[in-house]
Amino acid sequence: ALESPYQQWCAEQRYGRSVVAYLQSSGLLNAQLSLAHGVFTTRDDMELLAKAGSSIVHNASSNLRLRNGIAPLCEMLDAGVNVALGLDSMALNDDADLFQEMRLVANLHRSPSQQLDARQVFSMATINGAKALGKSAELGSLECGKQADFLVLDVSRLPVPRVALDTNIFAQLLHYAGADTIRQVYVAGECVMDEGHHRRLDEASLRDDLYQQLSLFGLRKVATSQASLAEIKPYLADYLAARRGV
Known part of the structure; x- marks a missing residue:
């Protein structure tokens, strides 16, 4: 939704209102709805999305590759919209490295008047994604009663400066980690990836x-x-x- 300026224009021509306003009037705007991209959301759209509990999935690298522009991410977060991160599939993000995507998002939405906190970016990649799926009671954070989904990272693979005890770990991982930093991937407590190799698949x-x-x-x-x-x-x-x- 609202990935390109043409989608914005078409909605105005066809419905006489924005895509988000049309979804709201049709009874489709609710907490079960997630919209990919949202590059051309307006302030009014954001207020409707936040009130309904709907989510936006931000696909920064895809939007740049297709020359569709940059979504107003900080404004969405300020308005209370749940924003998750996506890669828009391998067709539009060739390495599928979510650490690289997080780094791009952090740098893209940085200006003299605003910037994202590293933990905010991690939240978009984890718990906010779980909320967008309607699975925040089961996924998205390490808590008692939730599914044990987590990565094991080897901090010795990070470039210098190394992680120190007094370092903001979120900032360190945001700026220096990548797919090659991951040692293992656990899903529901089971190790499914070990040193880049899938344990179940040939x-x-x-x-x-x-x-x-x-x-x-x-x-x-x-x-x-x-x-x-x-x-x-x-x-x-x-x-x-x-x-x-x-």
Whole structure:
């Protein structure tokens, strides 16, 4: 929702109001709803989202790659909106490293008048994500009665300066950690990843099968995609001309 300026414009043209206002009037705005992106949310939208308990999933790297802009993250948080972090899939974030995404988010929303606290960014990547899924009673933080999902990090793999006793651990991990810092991944108390290797899956066999399927798919798909794009192009040109008032 509201990923691009075209979505914002289309909602105004079709509904006479913003996407968020339309969802609210349709009875769809509630705590079970999470909206990806939200780059073009207005202050009024934020107030509606916060009041309804709905979530925004911020996909910073995807928005930058597609030239859609930068979501008003700090304003959303100030308005009380639950904001989680996403990667918008491997198609738009090639390494799927959430530590890198957190670092990007922290640096992207930094200005002389505002900046995110490191713990806020970690909250968006953990408990806020659980809230967006409606699973905050089970996931998102290490508490008695919750599922034991956690990472084991090797701080010796961090570049200098090393972690010291008086260091803000959230700031250290935010600025220096990455996928290669992770030693193990636990889900529900079970170690499922150990030093980058999945304990349940035959990775080599899966990778070989994937490469084979992608090769077959690619040969069939290229011709079909080119023909489909040629059919769509005139309609897209008309739409963009109307959008620019040409």
